[in-house]
Amino acid sequence: MSALLSARGLKLAFGGLKAADGIDLDVMDGEFLAIIGPNGAGKTTFINMTTGYLKPQAGSIEFDGKPILGMSPRKIVALGIGRSFQLPQLFTEHTVLENAALAVAARSGIWSPFAPLMRPSIRQEAEALLDRFGLSPVADRRADALNEGARKLADIAMAVALRPRLLLMDEPTSGVAAADKMAVVETLVRVLRESRVTAVFVEHDMEVVARFADRVAVWGQGRIMALGDPQTVLNDPQVRRDVIGELPQEALHAPT
Numbered sequence: 001m002s003a004l005l006s007a008r009g010l011k012l013a014f015g016g017l018k019a020a021d022g023i024d025l026d027v028m029d030g031e032f033l034a035i036i037g038p039n040g041a042g043k044t045t046f047i048n049m050t051t052g053y054l055k056p057q058a059g060s061i062e063f064d065g066k067p068i069l070g071m072s073p074r075k076i077v078a079l080g081i082g083r084s085f086q087l088p089q090l091f092t093e094h095t096v097l098e099n100a101a102l103a104v105a106a107r108s109g110i111w112s113p114f115a116p117l118m119r120p121s122i123r124q125e126a127e128a129l130l131d132r133f134g135l136s137p138v139a140d141r142r143a144d145a146l147n148e149g150a151r152k153l154a155d156i157a158m159a160v161a162l163r164p165r166l167l168l169m170d171e172p173t174s175g176v177a178a179a180d181k182m183a184v185v186e187t188l189v190r191v192l193r194e195s196r197v198t199a200v201f202v203e204h205d206m207e208v209v210a211r212f213a214d215r216v217a218v219w220g221q222g223r224i225m226a227l228g229d230p231q232t233v234l235n236d237p238q239v240r241r242d243v244i245g246e247l248p249q250e251a252l253h254a255p256t
Ligand SMILES: Nc1ncnc2c1ncn2[C@@H]1O[C@H](COP(=O)(O)OP(=O)(O)OP(=O)(O)O)[C@@H](O)[C@H]1O
Pocket: 014, 017, 019, 037, 038, 039, 040, 041, 042, 043, 044, 045, 046, 219
């Protein structure tokens, strides 16, 4: 396996606060890498730097061997790096199918709220996409009428419509009811594996991490404190004491 994404020496401080304090990380082609760590450790900052939303004060990021620092978020998306947010970025007054069609159309450079569904090829691709995510039954529902699990999946489906090679997901299970959580992750992992998408996901639920991650990176105060396979990292006494013990209780025991 070769590195699809390589970050070296990333540094970013907000005033005196070091949100990134020398991040070195290789994300290997095809892997699922989980990022864990307490609130404020700099996990989202890493995603923001990788996707062009924040510019580090030092360091470099290469995607597929090419430097991407300084590029706009849109250019980075076009290169093949997708993103989903902690709060799904759906057009809430539109249906799930319209949202999916908008994303499919956007890939071809069509930025119109109405045109996509009138084109049969776009509509068919959007329907097929929703089917893969198990969202066909809610395709005609408005996005704001979905439960959080379906909303997260719809948001990730839109990112997948852009055909990324790498997808960065910020807490894909946050806010999802405990009873739905594993099914949501199983679905998104299945689709991403089928599509050969490499994934990096920030996650607070250690059961999800243990079950779905190939490797785990532990963030703490802008640094990577540990990196390795889930079995080793999650059983490391220091990680258990300093990181897992610090995670918010609602993260470890999601609301039902
Ligand atoms: N644009 C910004 N301006 C100022 N401070 C920021 C900015 N973005 C992040 N920070 C600060 O940097 C630190 C790291 O934030 P970040 O969101 O990366 O942490 P996190 O590990 O993702 O936390 P959480 O698990 O709560 O999402 C925090 O103290 C945060 O308040």
